[in-house]
Amino acid sequence: MNIGWIGTGVMGVSMCKHILKAGHKLRIYNRTVAKAQPVIEAGAEFVQPRELAENSDIVFLMLGYPKDVEEVVLGEHGILNHMKKGAVLVDHTTSSPELAERIFKAANEKGIESIDAPVSGGDIGAREGRLVVMCGGEQKALDRINDVLKVYSANVQLMGGPGLGQHTKMVNQIVLAGNMIGTVEGLLYGHKCGLSLEQLINTIKSGAANSTAWSVLGLRMVKGDFEPGFYVEHYIKDLSIAINEANRMNLSLPGLALVKQLYHALVAQGGARNGTQALLLALETLNNHKIR
Structure with a gap:
């Protein structure tokens, strides 16, 4: 064709x-x-x-x-x-x-x-x-x-x-937002209490808490690899669309709104063209604690 x-x-x-x-x-x-x-x-x-x-x-x-x-x-x-x-x-x-x-x-x-x-x-x-x-x-x-x-x-x-293809993608991005913040907070917690992060990722990924954010992007976070598979600025665009659609439907999605704000903080730190896994950097700054 x-x-x-x-x-x-x-x-x-x-x-x-x-x-x-x-x-x-x-x-x-x-x-x-x-x-x-x-x-x-x-x-x-x-x-x-x-x-x-x-x-x-x-x-x-x-x-x-x-x-x-x-x-x-x-x-x-x-x-x-x-x-x-x-x-x-x-x-x-x-x-x-x-x-x-x-x-x-x-x-x-x-x-x-x-x-x-x-x-x-x-x-x-x-x-x-x-x-x-x-x-x-x-x-x-x-x-x-x-x-x-x-x-x-x-x-x-x-x-x-x-339009329903786009609505489906909004659901995808909402779920991903929860997975991303969970991955970042889990790695920060694990590092703070002295766990080996590579071992932690390999152990958790065989259980119920596994996700692509955890097993793929989590490993990139541990390695300090923030190259884009998907740009932060584009993900913020997606989250903005999702929140606008939620507002139109009179839905309250506080978790989504929180993650979007944390990504805005990352952009303020110069991370707009990083990959979405760079959310770690915003939370490291917030906690004054680096995992690498």
């Missing part, structure tokens, strides 16, 4: 490589050309968004913020104005459910299918081709793209109509 991809960040690069390995023709665009270089070297063609849209059966987005999605899709030079009738637009960005619904409606009016399809699994899941894809839209559209999604995914689920 002729596939277009806009946004080759930390996860997008690996996902694009899987598509190329599967034998599809891939056109890509990224605002920073250097970040697209690994995909170009793997066989993709770098083109401008209009040409990409005009020549693609499926267009994938993997962008940073809802405002980026809105500009690329619905803006004055938006790709919906140039995509072929019958093409499919797939937005892997974690974005606003309300925006996903608007894009679905605008695409439908032009004879284009639209699916909001945020993913979970981080940089490792993208590299290993075992992402979870949470889709909102229509089954007929998902059936058309399912074979492509499967080249970098282990689990693809249609959660309901437009």
Whole structure:
């Protein structure tokens, strides 16, 4: 198939490589050309968004913020104005459910299918081709793209109509927030009382308290590895969307709000472009105690 991809960040690069390995023709665009270089070297063609849209059966987005999605899709030079009738637009960005619904409606009016399809699994899941894809839209559209999604995914689920893929990702991020603060506080407690943190992680991960935050990101924390598999600033964006949606539904989620504030403290300390595991740094500062 002729596939277009806009946004080759930390996860997008690996996902694009899987598509190329599967034998599809891939056109890509990224605002920073250097970040697209690994995909170009793997066989993709770098083109401008209009040409990409005009020549693609499926267009994938993997962008940073809802405002980026809105500009690329619905803006004055938006790709919906140039995509072929019958093409499919797939937005892997974690974005606003309300925006996903608007894009679905605008695409439908032009004879284009639209699916909001945020993913979970981080940089490792993208590299290993075992992402979870949470889709909102229509089954007929998902059936058309399912074979492509499967080249970098282990689990693809249609959660309901437009916007419900994004709502599912909000649940994912809410649960992750609890796992992240639990991991950080557990490691601080363990270090303070003299436990070997590597042994602690290996012991706990075989029990009921295990999570990816604990077994994968916890180990990165212990090693002082704060390189991004997912940027702090992007996670704050996700938590902001979740809190806005919770407010709209009159839900009180105090744990989510607390973790978001701690991530804001991390940004104030210069950690916006760290990986989410850098939450440890904010709590180390709060306690004047370092685990490394």
